[in-house]
Amino acid sequence: MSIDVGGHLKAVRMMYGLSQRELAKRAGVTNGTISLIEQNRVSPSVSSLKKVLDGVPMSLADFFTLDLQETPQVFYARDELADIGDRDVSLRLVAAKRTNRAMTIMHERYRPKADTGADMLSHKGEEGGIVLTGHIELTVGGQSRVLGPGDAYYFASAVPHRFRNAGDEPCEIVSASTPPTF
Amino acid sequence: MSIDVGGHLKAVRMMYGLSQRELAKRAGVTNGTISLIEQNRVSPSVSSLKKVLDGVPMSLADFFTLDLQETPQVFYARDELADIGDRDVSLRLVAAKRTNRAMTIMHERYRPKADTGADMLSHKGEEGGIVLTGHIELTVGGQSRVLGPGDAYYFASAVPHRFRNAGDEPCEIVSASTPPTF
């Protein structure tokens, strides 16, 4: 359940090829501290963990985001992308089966009249994308705009938003969002 | 320099409309603890901060990743994308000027013979993308593959990697990486 902070720190330290004492010196703490943390015999305060990570250096966000897994699938042929869309909106997802992805990358296709709905979407994280073909009307918070090929967008997903294809040709987009929503 | 954990926690608590006591109860700590943390009079241990966040609920990674800023630019016209590439590789960046982005989204264009180099790239985070036009040879760790239109990739950036356009037509890609490298 609870995160293995100690093992995590040890792995990070190893990745950088540092000894406990060396890291301790850079971080301005004692080697004993690092030893105790790595054994999970203590739970470091955020401030001291930050001091330790500053010696690497690595941010707290990176530390807690990092996952230590083996190397999974890298390449995905066009028809290996998982399609999770519906009739009007095709969402073709890269690395769908990969667990603990840091983000979601999708090839989206909006049919004419496709609309994500008037009750606007709202979730955590950030998302952005680039329009490939066609046009899409994007509403984010109070703002609204029609984007064409080559145009792009980026916003915090917490702000309510809506995609609508008002034209009569399909609209293709490559989008990314983090943390992953699918 | 050091993160404002207290203000951060307070903002999170407010976003969820909880009082200190209410959050304390859910988290299994005392309200005083939360008060002290929010005032930055103490730096909580990782374990207790985790307990508190479990009451929201929110992961440590999300907590440290979250940035609390006002809503910046959302829409980017095709020619507003910042081009940070060179002669052979054009990298057109979405939301270039936005600080504390969670990821980098780019429209990349590799000229024929373009190559990111034999000394392979290696940085932290994860990256992925979808090929729009042309073909690109991607090498990740030991694996190598030529990707065409619609094909995609996704991997941990820590693994050494290289992009090379071996064909005679330009190759376009939309890519995303997190945390941002540019």
Place this chain on the structure above:
DNA sequence: GGAAGGTGTTTAGGATAATAGACACGCCCT
């Protein structure tokens, strides 16, 4: 007015983490 129930803050004491330094082991070298 004042009691009840809400808010965040403060304080004394017990629990926990960090330090400094000792300890034990392994490796290399003369």
Place this chain on the structure above:
DNA sequence: AGGGCGTGTCTATTATCCTAAACACCTTCC
């Protein structure tokens, strides 16, 4: 063998955090 230097671990003391309970302030209600 015995330094010398590296590693990670342990222990007594000091520093810090967490808790329980009181405190101060606010609004609502009778």
